[in-house]
Amino acid sequence: MKAKWIKQITVFVLSAILAAGSGTAGLAYAEDATVVTDDNAGSDVTDDQAPQDVVSDGSSDPVVSDDSENSQDSSEEEFIPDEYYEPVQTNDVTGWPQGEAIQASAGIVMDLDTGAIVYAKNIQRKLYPASITKILTALLTLEHASLDDTITCTSAVYDLDDNASNIALQEGEQISVRDALYALMLESANDAANALAVHISGSVSAFADLMNQKAQELGCTVSHFVNPSGLPNDDHYTCARDFALIAAAAYDNENFRKLIATKEYEIKPTNMTADSRVLANHHKMIQTDSDYYDDVCTGGKTGFTESAWNTLVTFGEKDGKRLVCVLLHGNGAPQNYRETTDLLKYGFDQFTHIQTDTQKTEITLADAMGVHYLGAGADLESPELSQKIAGIKGSGMVTVPAGTDKTAVKTAPFKGADGTNTLAGEYGTICGQPADIQPTEGAVYYTLGGWPVGSRCVSVSPVNLKLTSAWQVSASVTLKANEGETGDKQEAAQLTNEKVWQNVSSYVQNLDQRRLSFWEAHRTAIILSVGMILLVILLLILILLIRSTRNFRLRKKMHQAQEEARRKEQEIEEKTTAEIEEELRQAMKKQ
Template sequence: MGIKKHNAAIKYIGVFLLTASVLLTNFYAVRAEDTGTVGTSAQAAAVIEQNSGRVLYNKNADQELPMASTTKIMTAAVALKYGNLSDVIEVSATAAGVEGSSMYLECGEKITLENLLYGLMLLSGNDAAVAIAEHIGGGVDGFVELMNKTASELGLSHTHFDNPNGLPSDTHYTTALELAKITRYAMSMPEFVQIVSTKSKTIPWEGKGYDRSMTNHNKLLGSLEGCIGVKTGFTKAAGRCLVSAVNRNDMTLICVTLNDPNDWADHASLQNSMFQKYSQNVLTSTEMIIDKISVAGGMLGYAGVSPNKTYTFPVCENDSVSVDTNVDSENMKFPIKSGDVVGTGTVTVNGENYGNFELLANSDIDLARPSKGSFWNDMKNDIVYVFQYWLSMFR
């Protein structure tokens, strides 16, 4: 991978400030809508990278569609946001009697929120969803308000929830891309990852002489390399819906398909293709020296400059990525101490701004003098300045 450094408006002054533009060439490109490399039978699909949120694959990803039990990704995320895993919940008759897929809760049964979440995500329990909603939201309606509030906080404008389990409703919908964003949010919670990556779980069953055993419906956990979740779904109205997350080589990809009759195979194909095409790259790191301040043209040494943020990004061979730095010479005050902000920088991918950061000095600069005048006058002054500096060391 080639790295080229382009200097912007370098001027010799008493304190020589280097403004650099670092161009990273031969990087890995990502198009916002990539449908040419691999196909899918899904009505809508999206693949995003977990860390950056970047869209790697997009097929009708903004089309509003029902999402069946993949709804429960948001249900679990809201439960983890507002509840405590150790909470003990008494199952109501309403929750125990809900239709559809079930973890077979019984009215009056006492069970922890943690175990309800396992039943929700492994067995797709609609009864678990209602029990959680009643506990966290004071009822299904209150919990649905929290779901929609969270969607709004995530900036989702094409998602609306009517219930916590995904049962059919005309105003219960999302898009492939927004469901991927919901999953990205949920996957930022370690407890969620722990639950959805579990292949099987045995929990106590109150009032029974045996335990409740649960096996995850997501068979990709055992068949797709690196799969760490997340959720299946099906209704006649929504068709087969599936969300998967796969981690390989320090990169996690989230794949969503809606109304896909061949979802297992499509996810394997999409995930494998995206991992083959894209890789995670460190664009900036707090340990990287990407610019420098030189005192008196370097005669008194240099102070390295590093970004205050680390940016990683999935890229492929056609991508254009640049990291541009600008030392703030106009407002710089001396002495400079290690950790002082001395400039700013930007990360640009294919002409679009991806991130901004500050530049921090890596070491102290105790003596420095602002420059005035012409090039030759500044050089003369710098020689005098250096001589005086060295003399001061022997006094």
């Protein structure tokens, strides 16, 4: 009995000690935590992982465990969204390597050097971006502010949803643009996003206008933004293709690449804080101690809200190739990391760069007409034909499946005769204009199986020349490409059109008369020429007949010899051994 009581008392004491220790640990965590990260989001807040295991830290707000993304009960049946069964559009391209199905609602892999989309699933579908919005915010900040500028925070830093990730900035606190950018991209701090927006544009709404303007300049056709952070709003949306264009533009900035490649960063004490803020990069594919680490990953941005689900942008480099992968409405952070790893491997392993034949950076009128001055003919070169009619930007490099023959790559203009995008099809506009195209420029796309694999910008210049027909009907023609020419452009075009049709009509009306005059003047020469042509044809026919007869005789002799050989073989096969030996003895006697 005594032993039983001792055992019960021991269990009670141990339970009390464990409970006390747990409470102490929770309080210690709350005291040390100076940064509220987006790993602990509740409902409709920007986050990098879906909230799963929530533990108490002794405060009124819940904190998500660092291991929450791996804590799914293995005994539960895995949830597979309906989007997993939706088709991958690039799998329909003839000769294209088959990409795997993904659980994300939309996904894209784009070559950053050629703009080619090597993997596409629902890339035009309108979806919420969540915190990956901050990539565009960072790009605009780097374009409009100096890293050493000082931000004085306004009350906008408090304009956040409950539990939205932040670094606890205060009104009146001063922080450098550099520190705010690291808080934005590493810790996904929404208060830093608002502080940057107000610093650059004066207000969050004005900054949103700047975001939409930039998106349009980059060729985005679906996106619309209302805040710099990605916090939920029905009017804040994008698509995979648009965000790949935004991500590509950001990655061209060296300071942006440095931002996303940083694993940890410390913000020193400010005028209103005594402690440093330590920031950690939430993108686990860049963290060497993560299960999702991938050495091709050079950085990226994570995101989560209840309406957006998990979103992920990842940049990768390998063997001289640079890719970006964008996943929207993904089924959890772990699944997004796994799918991104597989898609980047697919892009690096299955595709290669080839150089098209066209290396010219400008085209003259002579080039367009196929006129080439060789040797002494260079003395006849016309200044008019040397005029530049077009300039070409871009390397002419394309991204195609490994093993593709260069001759299989075709060209297509950005706009057809009806003014519409020639690459718009069943899935919407597959590929927009190159981001750096100017209003006076057009674009030429390289395609493989109808799918764009690269592009170049083409600018057209005004050309003045005097054209003379074979019948000495001359007309001065001016080709105009740009606005701002002297005179009304529409009126000039109408007059040019009328003049051209007058010349054509006059030419057609006098065509029969010119033909008759030509016959009368050159009758003898025409008859002799036709006679010579007929004579040559007859000689060719005669030669062919002679050769054909000779070949027939040779084939006949060969056939007879073959028949004789087969006959003798047959006779030998039909004779007995005794008969053959007798013939041999007779032959030896004759010798």
